Amino acid sequence: MTIKKLKNVNLSGFKLLLPSVCVGNVAQLSTDLFIESLKMEKYALLWNEGVIPIYGPSAFTFDKDEVTTASEMFVCEKNKLVILQTRTPVVAALLLGYINEVFEFVQSENISEVIILTSAYSYEQHFVEKSPYEYLSNELMKRKEFPGFNESPADFRIPGCGYAKHLHQRATELNIPSVIFYKYVSEGDNVPDALQFCEKVNEVLKVIPVTENKIDIKIPHSWKNFFGSRVKTEIY
Amino acid sequence: MDFNFGELNEPFSRAFFEEYEDFSVNTEFKRPTWDFVNEDYKKKVSNSTNFLLVEGNNAHSIMENSLLKGANLIAQMKKHNIKVYHNDQFFIGIIEDNKTDNFAASIAKLLSPWFESAKMCIILSLQSTAEYKNDNAFQNCVIRSVGNNGQNIPTLEVPNFLTGCAAGICTLRKFNELQCSCFIAYIDLHDVISLNSIMSLLKTFNISVTGNITLPTNIHKNQFYL
Numbered sequence: 056m057t058i059k060k061l062k063n064v065n066l067s068g069f070k071l072l073l074p075s076v077c078v079g080n081v082a083q084l085s086t087d088l089f090i091e092s093l094k095m096e097k098y099a100l101l102w103n104e105g106v107i108p109i110y111g112p113s114a115f116t117f118d119k120d121e122v123t124t125a126s127e128m129f130v131c132e133k134n135k136l137v138i139l140q141t142r143t144p145v146v147a148a149l150l151l152g153y154i155n156e157v158f159e160f161v162q163s164e165n166i167s168e169v170i171i172l173t174s175a176y177s178y179e180q181h182f183v184e185k186s187p188y189e190y191l192s193n194e195l196m197k198r199k200e201f202p203g204f205n206e207s208p209a210d211f212r213i214p215g216c217g218y219a220k221h222l223h224q225r226a227t228e229l230n231i232p233s234v235i236f237y238k239y240v241s242e243g244d245n246v247p248d249a250l251q252f253c254e255k256v257n258e259v260l261k262v263i264p265v266t267e268n269k270i271d272i273k274i275p276h277s278w279k280n281f282f283g284s285r286v287k288t289e290i291y
Numbered sequence: 292m293d294f295n296f297g298e299l300n301e302p303f304s305r306a307f308f309e310e311y312e313d314f315s316v317n318t319e320f321k322r323p324t325w326d327f328v329n330e331d332y333k334k335k336v337s338n339s340t341n342f343l344l345v346e347g348n349n350a351h352s353i354m355e356n357s358l359l360k361g362a363n364l365i366a367q368m369k370k371h372n373i374k375v376y377h378n379d380q381f382f383i384g385i386i387e388d389n390k391t392d393n394f395a396a397s398i399a400k401l402l403s404p405w406f407e408s409a410k411m412c413i414i415l416s417l418q419s420t421a422e423y424k425n426d427n428a429f430q431n432c433v434i435r436s437v438g439n440n441g442q443n444i445p446t447l448e449v450p451n452f453l454t455g456c457a458a459g460i461c462t463l464r465k466f467n468e469l470q471c472s473c474f475i476a477y478i479d480l481h482d483v484i485s486l487n488s489i490m491s492l493l494k495t496f497n498i499s500v501t502g503n504i505t506l507p508t509n510i511h512k513n514q515f516y517l
Contacts, residue, residue: 059466102466104396108459110473111437111452119446122438124462146393147311148320218311277449280424 058160059100064130066137066164070260073139073157075173075219079240082172082219084249084278085256086140091115091275092253092263095129095138102126103156105149109142114277123277134262137166150218154225161231168196168232172256173219174248177239188255191220192234193227201259204236213237246278323394323401329365332377333404342409343498344402346386346457347417347476353486354385357500358493371398373456375405381498382409386456399459406460412471413496415489416457420479424451432485434492437461437473442495447475472496 072089074082089095106125113121129138145153161169180187190204191211207213213220219235226233236256240248254270257263264271345354351374362376362383371394372387382405386398406412423433425448435447438461453461453475464471474492478485490500 057466100462100466102396102462104400106396107392107454108395108399108456108462109452109454110458110461110465112447112449114449120438122461122465123452124465125458146320148318150311221311280426280450 057102058128059102060098061100062096062098062130064098064132066130066166068165068167069130069135069137070168070170071137071139071161071166072170072172072260073222074141075171075217075222076141076144077173077217077219077237078176078215079174079242079245079248081174081238081240081245081248081252082217083140083142084245085172085253086138087114087275087278088249088253088272089136089257089263090129090138090140092271092273093131093134093136095131095136097127098130098137099128100124100126101128101139103145103149103153105145105153106141107143107146112277115275117276131262134260136260136262145218150221154218154221157222158225158229158231161226162229166231168234169222169226170256170260171219171222171233171235172252173213173216173235173237174240174252175213175237176215177241179214180239187239188236188252189239190234190236191223193223193232195227195230195232196234197232201234201236203255203258244282246281322397323368323371325366325401326369327367329363332365332375332382336382336404336408340405340409341381341411341413342384342406343381343413343415343493344384344386344406344457344460345415345417346384346455348387348419350417351385351387353417353489354383357490358383358498359385368398368401373398375402382406384456392455395454395456395459398456399463402456402460403463406464407467407469411496412460412464412469413493413498414453414457414461414471414473415492416453416455416473416475417489418475418477420477422451423477424448431479431482432488433477434488435475435477437475438471442472444474444492451475 074086109125111123114123125143126141129140186205188204189207190201191207216237223233223235238248238252250272253272257270359376362378364374365377366375374385376383384402420433434444436442436444437447437453461471461473476489493500
């Protein structure tokens with residue numbers, strides 16, 4: 056992986072938040088909400104052979120010169136938070152190389168902990184009355200409880216979570232504190248899931264301001280027309 | 292997913308992930324390779340050369356009697372329907388296959404000798420109008436630019452984006468802080484009017500497009516079903 060830094064920021068002691076490709080893209084959508092709500096600045100561009108490329112207009116600004124690529128990093132110095140937003144899947148056969156390179160960056164920048172967001176298939180949650188929010192953390196996490204999230208067993212399989220467990224496993228091997236937050240969801244219009252998940256994760260991270268019990272989440276303008284253009288009435 | 296009646300909504304921007312839970316650590320990634328490369332091209336690559344990529348369904352058949360007239364084939368990858376040509380002005384990459392996503396980054400890297408040092412890099416991606424998301428009325432041919440190209444072409448609106456090797460090349464050019472004129476043409480009917488607007492776009496870069504446009508014969512007549 057090649058990282059092109061666009062800003063000079065000392066990331067020592069920062070938390071890294073990254074989504075895994077997952078059911079309904081809930082983690083990626085929630086990550087978009089964090090970036091937009093915190094008005095995070097683009098910190099770096101990433102290139103890795105395993106990440107399927109995309110190229111388009113900026114997801115967060117109306118600036119014509121700004122573009123969006125498949126994998127980018129954003130930083131919020133105030134909250135000591137860095138986000139690695141990956142908008143496309145990673146080719147499975149190249150996944151290990153990708154993960155190793157992510158953690159080379161984590162170690163070289165002295166990042167303090169890794170927070171992985173993902174989701175799981177709702178039909179796999181057999182206790183329907185249980186909260187759909189769960190977490191899986193390693194022993195190195197100083198914090199042992201996360202309000203609103205139930206703990207999942209260490210050997211638990213998270214179906215539909217993409218490569219989240221591979222990231223978590225690698226972090227544990229390298230003695231880096233790591234936690235996976237996930238929500239059980241179904242495929243469909245996952246915008247409500249993303250909003251709820253972002254709010255829940257924010258209860259732990261406390262980065263997006265909350266006033267009178269209302270979280271100030273901002274939706275990126277790029278979420279328009281998610282499901283294609285409106286149907287043309289002329290065809291009826 | 293919220294489908295509208297009659298709409299073909301391919302899940303190209305949704306999670307089309309592979310099964311990461313069960314994949315073997317030893318899974319081998321077979322990197323694409325050129326079937327044929329004319330090594331003479333290396334003598335011709337310089338900072339003064341230009342690079343043009345046309346990617347999309349029927350790209351080759353549309354361009355073969357116009358843009359590619361008189362151009363020499365210098366490299367080929369049969370498995371992914373990729374050909375690289377050279378004429379007096381340009382190295383021209385033609386990618387027919389839109390289903391190279393898993394290999395897109397690798398193929399973009401393989402094309403880098405031609406576009407990395409190119410003075411001018413023009414990317415044209417051809418996509419179906421069914422993939423164009425916007426609020427406006429349906430049009431047969433919509434051409435949009437990505438980034439500021441200094442051209443009088445409207446910019447692509449979110450949430451649309453480029454995929455495939457075209458996206459890979461644009462990303463690599465951006466990475467190296469090099470200019471890249473990137474366009475996306477949503478065309479449904481491969482008619483003369485639509486194709487002429489694409490040729491007019493190429494002409495704005497002083498690309499000589501001579502000869503006749505060939506209308507592809509193997510296309511679907513429309514994107515709707517009843």
